[in-house]
Amino acid sequence: MSSTESVFTANGVTCIVPAQGKSRTIFDNLAFAIAPGEIVDLVGPSGSGKSSLLTAFARLNPHATGTFALHGHDSSEFTPQQWRHEVAYLPQKPILPGETVAEAIRLPFTLAIRAGADAIGNQNADSATAAANATTNAAAAASLAASSATSISTPHTAPASASAPHRIGKVGLGRKFMALFHNNDQQARKLLTDQKIRMTLDAMGCEDIDLARPPHDLSGGQAARVSLARTLLTEPKVLLADEVDAGLDDENAEKVADIMATAAAQGMAIIRIRHRPPDGRASRIMTLANGILSEQAGEQA
């Protein structure tokens, strides 16, 4: 697969973990590529390094090295935050900080990469620019929610952000200082209102989830779906789902798989780590075993 049709490519991915003074090579020099809208299942014995591979793709793994590219842009052109904005790793354990489910879902929009850079910029800019920015943000948020909630059949158009990876610079010390006192909750509420979250969750078949409830009260299946919805609402180009359906009953696993299939139909590239039998949604199944990544016989949806 050439890099022009792939949304994401990885080459020379190596993971070496220090263990009792010596170092252990989990995998060495792996290559991988995925096209937009594709669902790839990653299987293999436990301990073979599937999670390490996905965290390496998201540049979250301190033990891994490799060359990664998004739409042909090398990962070095992105800050880690910009990269993870587009290549989103979804951990197996749903962690939902916040008082309510709505707050937990809004969490990514309180971060500088989405809200803070604008919010802090607004304070320095004159009020007219600030107002203009706010309108643009609201419009962007509206289109975001609309595309997630309603235009399920229309193909996902890739935003132009990948071609301009340097949009948001590294957060400086002054900004960090401001951020310590600045509350992005207001901004996040504007970017992602309760109604939009509701619409999106309903469109994902999550009518059973009450936004005002504490996340702690959610069942395992609900928490997994909220965690998935949170990441999907950030609209990454590549979703790295680490055994999201583990520990769920068949019904909930089916719901989670449906949600991801819908996102893939809109153009999101999805890599799933799975332990369940194939569910017919993956276009390819890759096996990682003994440090070798190999493709199984194709299973077409």
Add this chain to the structure above:
Amino acid sequence: MTDNAYDIDIWGLLVALAMVAIAAGISELMRINIGKTLLWSACRALLQLCAMGFIIGYVIRANNVFLVFAVIAVMLVAAVQITLSRAKGVPKGLAGPVLLSLTITMLLMISLVTELVVRPHPWYAPQLVVPLTGMLLGNTVSALAVGLSRFYESMNERRDEIDTLLALGSTAWEAARPSIVSSIRLGLLPTTATLASCGIVTIPGMMAGQVIAGGDPLEAAKYQFVVFAAIAALTLVADSLIMAMVYRTCFTADDQYKPPEMR
């Protein structure tokens, strides 16, 4: 010493030591097994305080600016050592940041409290600067030790949350912020508690000392307030400075979470 001060003679010290010895003896009888430590600590305290008294006495009499700052430098180095030995579960190599944060705080205190509020002659008046630095360091050392221990403990506890935050595109600062806030809060807790309770529940040590030594109680109260206010503000400064300097030790250059064994 003023005329109405009551000096303590050698017998007074012996009575105080005897009190500790009796308490230690009782604790041994009750098998609490703290007697030895108690007695040993009391003897150490007596020696250290007397030594400090001699040194400060000498420095005051010498009235030399270099000597004053030499004493302060020794106090700073000792403070760094005590902070690091008290802080649990912190990585190596924090001596620099701790020294820097203590030094900045100390300089701030000398410039603000001494030169702006008290305005002594000469400006480096040893009888003011040395005890003030001692009180400030005593407070910041415990605040830093508690704050640092809490920060690393919290970063270890929040490992999954931090990984999730980073995966959602947070900066290292954003991912560490809850731990920073909770550690600063915990480090400042004793200071705010002292501020709120002083004068009602307790007569603070400095004020008590001034009153016992024959000073005017209202004058002593004013001094005590200035010192408390400065200590509270500067403890917050020291804690914030150290957090800003060390939170990065929990992350790699690529904003990845660094587990404790890699720090």
